Amino acid sequence: MLLVALPGELLVKIVIAFGGNALLETTDSRDYATQVKRAYRAFDAIWKIISMEDVVITHGNGPQVGDILLRNQISDSLPPPMPLDTCGAMSQGLIGQIMLEAYERVRNEKGISKEAVVTVTRSIVDPEDKAFLEPTKPVGAVFSDEKARELVNNNGWKMSKTEKGWRRVVPSPFPMEIVERNVILSQLRSGFLPICTGGGGIPVIRKNKTLLGVEAVIDKDLASSVLASSIEADKLAILTDVKNVFINFGKPDQKALSQITMEEGKDYLSKGFFGKGSMEPKVRAALRFIEKGGKEAVIGSLSDALNVLSGKSGTRFVKS
Amino acid sequence: MLLVALPGELLVKIVIAFGGNALLETTDSRDYATQVKRAYRAFDAIWKIISMEDVVITHGNGPQVGDILLRNQISDSLPPPMPLDTCGAMSQGLIGQIMLEAYERVRNEKGISKEAVVTVTRSIVDPEDKAFLEPTKPVGAVFSDEKARELVNNNGWKMSKTEKGWRRVVPSPFPMEIVERNVILSQLRSGFLPICTGGGGIPVIRKNKTLLGVEAVIDKDLASSVLASSIEADKLAILTDVKNVFINFGKPDQKALSQITMEEGKDYLSKGFFGKGSMEPKVRAALRFIEKGGKEAVIGSLSDALNVLSGKSGTRFVKS
Numbered sequence: 001m002l003l004v005a006l007p008g009e010l011l012v013k014i015v016i017a018f019g020g021n022a023l024l025e026t027t028d029s030r031d032y033a034t035q036v037k038r039a040y041r042a043f044d045a046i047w048k049i050i051s052m053e054d055v056v057i058t059h060g061n062g063p064q065v066g067d068i069l070l071r072n073q074i075s076d077s078l079p080p081p082m083p084l085d086t087c088g089a090m091s092q093g094l095i096g097q098i099m100l101e102a103y104e105r106v107r108n109e110k111g112i113s114k115e116a117v118v119t120v121t122r123s124i125v126d127p128e129d130k131a132f133l134e135p136t137k138p139v140g141a142v143f144s145d146e147k148a149r150e151l152v153n154n155n156g157w158k159m160s161k162t163e164k165g166w167r168r169v170v171p172s173p174f175p176m177e178i179v180e181r182n183v184i185l186s187q188l189r190s191g192f193l194p195i196c197t198g199g200g201g202i203p204v205i206r207k208n209k210t211l212l213g214v215e216a217v218i219d220k221d222l223a224s225s226v227l228a229s230s231i232e233a234d235k236l237a238i239l240t241d242v243k244n245v246f247i248n249f250g251k252p253d254q255k256a257l258s259q260i261t262m263e264e265g266k267d268y269l270s271k272g273f274f275g276k277g278s279m280e281p282k283v284r285a286a287l288r289f290i291e292k293g294g295k296e297a298v299i300g301s302l303s304d305a306l307n308v309l310s311g312k313s314g315t316r317f318v319k320s
Numbered sequence: 321m322l323l324v325a326l327p328g329e330l331l332v333k334i335v336i337a338f339g340g341n342a343l344l345e346t347t348d349s350r351d352y353a354t355q356v357k358r359a360y361r362a363f364d365a366i367w368k369i370i371s372m373e374d375v376v377i378t379h380g381n382g383p384q385v386g387d388i389l390l391r392n393q394i395s396d397s398l399p400p401p402m403p404l405d406t407c408g409a410m411s412q413g414l415i416g417q418i419m420l421e422a423y424e425r426v427r428n429e430k431g432i433s434k435e436a437v438v439t440v441t442r443s444i445v446d447p448e449d450k451a452f453l454e455p456t457k458p459v460g461a462v463f464s465d466e467k468a469r470e471l472v473n474n475n476g477w478k479m480s481k482t483e484k485g486w487r488r489v490v491p492s493p494f495p496m497e498i499v500e501r502n503v504i505l506s507q508l509r510s511g512f513l514p515i516c517t518g519g520g521g522i523p524v525i526r527k528n529k530t531l532l533g534v535e536a537v538i539d540k541d542l543a544s545s546v547l548a549s550s551i552e553a554d555k556l557a558i559l560t561d562v563k564n565v566f567i568n569f570g571k572p573d574q575k576a577l578s579q580i581t582m583e584e585g586k587d588y589l590s591k592g593f594f595g596k597g598s599m600e601p602k603v604r605a606a607l608r609f610i611e612k613g614g615k616e617a618v619i620g621s622l623s624d625a626l627n628v629l630s631g632k633s634g635t636r637f638v639k640s
Contacts, residue, residue, distance in 0.1 A: 031400035032533075067399040068410070071391040078394065079387040080351035086417055090388070093413025096440035097406055097522055097533060105530035117503045118440035120416035183437045183512060190506040202417055210425035213352075213417060 011054040012235065013188065014309070015228035017221055017285075018042055018059040019240030022302055023095065030063055032098070039102030045305040046239075051112045054188050056231070058224040059099070061091040061199030065217075068094075069140035084139065084170060085202050085213035092120050092198035099195050116193040122179040122211060123201030123218050123226070129173035137217050138167040171216045175201060175223040179211065181230045188231070197223050221285035229292040236289040237309055238282050239302040245283060245315035247273040259316045262290055286317040331374040332555065333508065334629070335548035337541055337605075338362055338379040339560030342622055343415065350383055352418070359422035362559075365625040371432045374508050376553070378544040379419070381411040381519030385537075388414075389460035404459065404490060405522050405533035412440050412518035419515050436513040442499040442531060443521030443543050449493035457537050458487040491536045495521060495543040499531065501550045508551070517543050541605035549612040556609040557629055558602050559622040565603060565635035567593040579636045582610055606637040 022042040028034050049055055068087040082090070096118030103116045135158045143151065143159070148166035151157045160169040178184070178201060187194040200218030204211040221238055228236040242249075244256035247268055260268070265287045274280040279299075286297035300307075300314020308314035342362040348354050369375055388407040402410070416438030423436045455478045463471065463479070468486035471477045480489040498504070498521060507514040520538030524531040541558055548556040562569075564576035567588055580588070585607045594600040606617035620627075620634020628634035 029400060032403055032406055070398055071394070074391070074395055074398065078391055080349060082414065083352055086352055086414055089413040089417035090410040091413065093409040093411065093416070093440055094402065094406055096413070097409035097442075100440065100442065101524075101530060101533065105528070108529040115502060117500065120413055120420065120438035120440070122417075122420065180437065182435060183507070186510040186512070187503070187506070190510070192503060192506070204421075208425075209428040210421060213421065 011052075013054040013056075013231065013233040014049065014235045014237060015056045015058060015224055015231075015233045016046060016049075017224040017236070017238045018057060019238065019302060020060050020062055021241040022059065022239065023098065024063050030067060035095075035098045036101050039098050040105055042239075042302055043099075043103045043106040045302055046309070047106050047110050047112060048306060049309055050114060050193055051110065055193060056184060056188065056227070056233070057099070057193065057195045058197040058220060058227065059095060059195070059199075060220040061088060061095060064094055065091040065199060066140065073141070083213060084215040084217070085204070088199050088217070089120060089202050089213075092118070092202070095198050096195065103193070103195075114191060114193050116195055117187055119180055119183055119187070119194060119196045121184075121196045121198065121201045122204045123175035123197070123223050124177040124179060124211065125173035125203045125205060125214065125216065125218070126176060127205045127207070127214070129171070131171035131173040131216070135169040135171040137170050137172045138162060139170050139217065140168050142167055172219060173203065173216055175203075175218050175226050178223065178227045178230060179204065181227065184227070185231045197227050219281045219285070221282045222288070225285035225289045225297075228289050229294060232293075234295050235309075236286060236294060236297040237305075238286060238297070238299045239305055239308065240282065240299065241301065242279075243301045243304065243313065245274070245279060245299050249275055249279065257315050259318065260286075261318055261320050262287060263320065265317065290317050290319055331372075333374040333376075333551065333553040334369065334555040334557060335376045335378060335544055335551075335553045336366060336369075336557045336559060337544035338377060339558065339622060340380050340382055341561040342379065342559065343418065344383050350387055355415075355418045356421050359418050360425055362622055363419075363423045363426040365622055366559075366629070367426050367430050367432060368626060369629055370434060370513055371430065375513060376504060376508065376547070376551070377419070377513065377515045378517040378540060378547065379415060379515070379519075380540040381408060381415060384414055385411040385519060386460065393461070403533060404535040404537070405524075408519050408537070409440060409522050409533075412438070412522070415518050416515065423513070423515075434511060434513050436515055437507055439500055439503055439507070439514060439516045441504075441516045441518065441521045442524045443495035443517070443538050443546070444497040444499060444531065445493035445523045445525060445534065445536065445538070446496060447525045447527070447534070449491070451491040451493040451536070455489040455491040457490050457492045458482060459490050459537060460488050462487055492539060493523065493536055495523075495538050495546050498543065498547045498550060499524065501547065504547070505551050517547055539601045539605070541602045542608070545605035545609045545617075548609050549614060552613075554615050555629075556606060556614060556617040557625075558606060558617070558619045559625055559628065560602065560619065561621065562599075563621045563624065563633065565594070565599060565619050569595055569599065577635050579638065580606075581638055581640050582607060583640065585637065610637050610639055
């Protein structure tokens with residue numbers, strides 16, 4: 001037995017979810033150097049918080065796993081393609097290196113002692129989740145009619161016709177539990193900066209005495225919210241490329257919101273005021289965190305991160 | 321301040337390096353399910369040690385990073401190829417998921433409480449390492465004369481002619497330091513099973529206030545040895561597909577060795593008694609661990625792991 005100081009005590013515990021633009025702007029080349037540059041900008045925007053509080057970083061993987069999928073099945077002469085969930089695992093390694101390189105630079109420039117650690121993270125989903133009955137998320141390459149038919153017959157894929165051609169559609173089930181929750185909490189207690197839950201985590205189901213990967217994608221903001229609740233974080237911050245949550249965004253009557261209560265949020269959601277697949281899942285993630293006992297969730301611009309985190313800008317979610 | 325029991329105290333600290341056959345036999349299909357089956361067999365062979373002592377698992381990535389490289393640059397219509405070191409990072413995510421799935425099954429079958437954690441791991445190399453002057457390790461696809469010339473001119477690759485055609489050759493520098501050493505030690509102290517240093521770690525150099533990835537490969541046994549020394553492990557175990565270290569392996573006068581002292585080992589190495597690129601780096605890794613103060617290193621068969629670990633079979637390395 002030793003007397004040990006837990007660095008995590010008394011600090012504010014914050015889960016910060018980096019939006020897609022933290023790693024890539026839509027017009028960016030998707031080469032390695034560009035992604036490191038973007039990640040550097042992201043860490044540079046929040047380094048003060050990292051140095052002062054107990055921060056966990058989570059991130060998406062959309063463009064990266066898309067690229068891995070494009071390479072995965074381009075030729076029958078290649079080695080066996082990996083399942084979608086395993087491509088997600090590969091993207092955690094890929095983005096992990098990018099984040100580590102970017103953070104290391106900020107760390108050295110600012111003289112931060114805290115070390116970052118990238119953990120391969122899994123999210124448990126329910127095999128009975130109704131998302132498995134109706135896959136809706138398009139992933140990977142565009143295929144011709146003929147190839148699409150072949151993939152449906154041989155691989156059992158569900159395909160959907162888009163403007164450019166056929167694409168595979170996969171389910172996006174709810175992340176019930178982050179498997180690495182204890183690991184992440186332990187890293188925080190030991191004074192590290194956990195970088196985890198990449199792409200919402202590798203989706204797994206409990207079966208045959210193990211956790212089996214399933215071909216699905218997970219919403220990274222929802223997974224971040226579930227993680228934040230499970231480690232009893234004080235705050236969930238979703239940093240993206242918009243300054244505020246808007247209702248009726250892009251329409252003449254659009255309105256920026258500086259604060260949303262549980263009741264208001266549920267009302268707005270039921271009226272479909274938020275962009276499906278863009279702001280709506282973020283709002284759901286923020287509201288869920290409050291519902292599960294979290295004190296505060298914020299959504300705002302990554303470039304104005306410190307003000308968003310301190311409540312001076314962006315949109316704040318509170319219980320009432 | 322809290323009174324905390326450190327589970328790591330009094331236990332034997334062992335770094336176990338899984339050889340290539342732990343994840344794939346040479347005749348195996350390289351699909352996901354086969355790799356999980358192999359990893360299950362590996363964890364099943366050592367579960368008792370995992371449940372009783374402070375174990376760290378390391379592993380190679382040869383076939384896996386080879387497959388990622390084949391997919392990386394097969395077509396110019398694909399997104400920008402990732403650097404070799406980043407393909408290594410991807411393989412850490414890939415193999416990480418495989419190892420987690422396999423360990424989770426063994427864990428549930430045997431009722432082990434210890435959780436595994438896969439950490440993206442980097443190894444610092446010296447940019448002045450003479451390996452950079454003379455790249456020797458062939459990686460990735462085989463190219464035609466014309467394509468090889470193009471890659472030399474456009475990408476600055478070094479190429480080497482093999483029986484099948486041209487292949488890229490890359491340096492294999494010495495891993496001076498495992499960046500995630502503190503993280504791994506902290507995981508051990510908190511009672512986790514660290515799975516790390518995949519493929520010898522992502523090679524990085526210190527430059528411009530950061531750690532930059534470099535295109536190289538690292539010997540996983542050497543990296544495991546460096547890690548083992550740096551966390552002051554009691555034992556380094558290199559588990560592979562041969563029962564013993566042999567001198568003159570495959571020749572009429574081959575001889576299995578049950579014990580090798582520092583002095584003997586150096587003598588054998590200087591006489592070139594071990595297979596280059598196969599047993600020699602393993603012997604070097606074992607000897608280095610002893611030289612740096614480690615008590616014992618063992619090399620032996622994964623299928624007989626418990627006997628190798630207890631010194632009943634395999635080859636034992638000791639100071640004198």
